[in-house]
Amino acid sequence: MKIVVIGGNGLVGRQIVALLNERGHEAVAASRATGVDIVSGTGLDAALAGADVVVDASNSAAPYGEPSYDFFSQGARHLLAAEARAGVRHHVAISVVGTDRLRNSPYFRGKGAAEDMIRASGIPYTILHATQFYEFLLAIVEAGGVSGQALRLSPAYIQPVASTDVAEAMVQIALDPPRNTTLEMAGPERERMSDIVKRFLNDLESPVDVLIDEHAPYFGAVLEEHSLVPCDAAHRCPVGFATWLQGSEYAKANW
Template sequence: MKIVVIGGTGLVGRQVVDVLRADGHEAVAASRATGVNVVTGVGLDGALAGADVVVDASNSEAPYGEPSYEFFALAARNLLDAEARAGVGHHVSISVVGSDRQRHSPYFRGKAAAEDLIRASGIPYTILHATQFYEFLLAIVEAGGVSDQALRLSPAYIQPVASTDVAEALARIAVNPPRNMTLEIAGPELERMSDIVQRFLSGLESPVEVVIDERAPYFGAVLEERSLVPCEAAHRCPVGFEAWLRESEYAKANW
C-alpha cells in the first residue's frame, strides 16, 4: 500500500511516516522540503501518482490572521483535485477539536472550510479531530504575548494530547478502510488552559506568570469554557502532561 503523507516532514507528519514504514508500508513524505507545495499545486501530481491513501498533516506557517484561513481552504482544494486525478481511495486529514465552533478565528474557520471540501469531494475520507498537542503549548504562549512578565490567557478547558499518540492514530486510520466520518482524539487530562500553560512555564523555569482573562483571545476567538473540549466518544490517549514533559526536548535542554 502506497501512502503519501502531506506535511510529511513536519511534527506529526514525520512521525506518521516513521510508524507506517516500521509496519512495512510504502510511506512517502511530501512537503515543501521535498518539492511539493499544496498552495501552488507544484509537485502534487507527481507525488500522488500510484497512491492508495493520502494523509494530510500539513499546517499553515502563520497560525494567525486570514493567511491561515487562505492556506487551509486553498491547500485542501488543490490536494483533493490532485487526489481525484490520481484515483486516491482514501483521504485522511488531521483537524482540530472545536473547528466548527470558532468561526471568529481564521485558523479554525480555515480548518472547517477544508473539512467541508473533504466531505463534498466524493473521495472516501476519515477526518481526525485532535485536541491541542502538548508541543503547541509554546505557540499558545507566543500567540498570547508576554507583557511585564505576565501572560493573559483564557481559563477555558483543554485536554492536550501527545503528538506521538496522534501520529499513531493517523497511521492506524490510514491502513484501514475509510470511515466517511469525523473521529476525535484527546489526552487523558482535562484542565484549564491557564493552569496547564502555567505548569508548562514553571517546568521551563520561566519567570512569566499567567493571568486569567476570560476575554483573552485564542487565535482570534474568545473562548467559552468548553469550546475546545472533545466529545464523550473521543478516544482518550494515555500520555499525560508530566510524562510528556519529562521526555520532551524542553526537559532535555541545558538551561
C-alpha cells in the same frame, strides 16, 4: 500500499512516515522541502502518482489572520483535485477539536472550510479531530503575547494529547478502510488552559506570570469554557502531561 503524507516533514507527519515505513508500507513525505506546495498545487500530481492513501498532516506556517484561512482552503482545494486525478482511495486528514465551534477565527474557519470540501469531494475520507498537542503549549505562549512579564490566557478547558499518540492513531486510520466520518481523540487529563500553561512555564523556570483573562484571544477566537474539549465518545489517549514533560526536551533535567 503507497501512502503520501502531506506535511511529512512536520511534527506529526514525520512520525507517521516513520511508523508506516517500519510496518512495511511505502510512505512518502511530501512538503515544500520536497517540492510540493498544496497552496499553489505545485508538485502534487507527481507526488500523488500511484498513491492509495493520502494523509494530510500539513499546517499553516502563520497561524494568525487570513493567511491561515487561505492556506487550509486553497490547500484542500488543490490537494483534493489532485487526489481525484490520481484515483486516491482514502483521504485522511488531521484537524482540531472545536473547529466547528470557532469559525470566527481565520485559522479555524480555514480548517472548517477544508473539512467541508473533504466531505463534498466524493473521495472516501476519515477526519481526525485531535486536541492540542503538548508540544503546542509553547505556541500558545507565543500567540498570547507576553507583555512585560505577564501573559493573559483564557481559563477555558483543554485536554492536550501527545503527538506520538496522534501519529499512532493516524497510522491506524490510514491502514483501515475509510470511515466517511469525523473521529475525536484527546489526552487523559482536562485542565484549564491558564493552569496547564502556568505549570509548563514553571517547569521551564520562566519569569512570566500567567493572568486569567476570559476575553484573551486564542488564535483569533474568544473561547467559551468548553470550546476546545472533545465529545464524550472521544478516544482518550494514555500519555498525561507529567509523563510527556518528563520525557520532552523541555524537562528540567535537560536544561
